[in-house]
Amino acid sequence: MEPVGTGTDGVAAERRQLLNVAYRLLGSVTEAEDAVQDAYARWYELPRLRQESILSPGAWLTTVISRICLDLLGSARVRRERYVGAWLPEPLPDRTEWHHAAGAGPAATTADPADQIVLDESVNLAFLVVLESMTPAERVAFVLHDVFRYPFAQIAEVLDRTPAACKQLAASARRRVDAKGTAVPATGRAEVVRQVREAWESKDIAALVGLLDPAAVMTADGGGLVGTVLRPVEGGARIAQYMVAVAGTAPGLHLLERSVNGVPGLVAERAGTVVTVSSFDITEGRVSRIWVVRNPEKLRPWRRAGRPAPGTGTP
Secondary structure, three states: OOOOOOOOOHHOOOOOHHHHHHHHHOOOHHHHHHHHHHHHHHHHHHOOOHHHHHHHHHHHHHHHHHHHHHHHHHHHHHHOOOOOOOOOOOOOHHHHHHHHOOOOOOOHHHHHHHHOOOOOOOOOOOOHHHHHHHHHHHHHHHHHHOOOOOOHHHHHHHOOOOHHHHHHHHHHHHHHHHHHHOOOOOOHHHHHHHHHHHHHOOHHHHHHHEEEEEEEEEEEEOOOOOOOOOOOOEEEHHHHHHHHHHHOOOOOEEEEEEEOOOOOEEEEOOOOOOOOOOEEEEEOEEEEEEEEEOOHHOOHHHHEEEEEEOOOOOO
């Protein structure tokens, strides 16, 4: 990272980068925003002479927020053991596809943390789920080096380990990511998602079974706040039956094809409010994993986003 000035504007300009680092490390917009606020609080608590002695406030802030996230990842494992059902990362909308709510001007858009997170392959839900399988140290080393290209010497300061040890951690994490396989191009994903939506809307179990891998797995996150399955549903046939059953017992749902963390997904609305966000992993033309987020606390960015542009949803 290039050195920046120690003035208020220079330090504040790092906020976007810090949010992007923290979201990838934590998988939560809310926790990422809290971590950023904590990092800034520590900066402004420094004596003025200490601030002026720091050649790169951006690098200093990145080190601090990475340490904050490292601590949070350790405690998160304990918290998630008490979580009701499966825990999934918070899904993010693509702001370019949405109109902001009436009366929300440019200032409101800029103030929303979700709007400042860059949506690329390092935030798609499949990738974030793989990150969840890593140890906190592996995740920090991998994200900082492979995603943000920070040198191992700087990562060593975060993890309090040697650069060689950090390199090994990143390599171990990389093997987990590589084991996941090659991503499907967005165009291929969009077509499969469209077919899933159509089959789901028409309650066509046979069509859904044909679109789902026989060994597919669906994981849902309601956080104990809304009804959903507490354990993963396994097998394409069982998932298809479950999806059709849900469609039959939830009248008024409106399915929309939307970008979820930068890749094609589905959003369910009821009375204009987003109640479910679904993301898909696709292997050889079939859906192999479905992640369904229903926890309303994780859907706040979608509710701030407003209605989609005309002509981009289903009738």
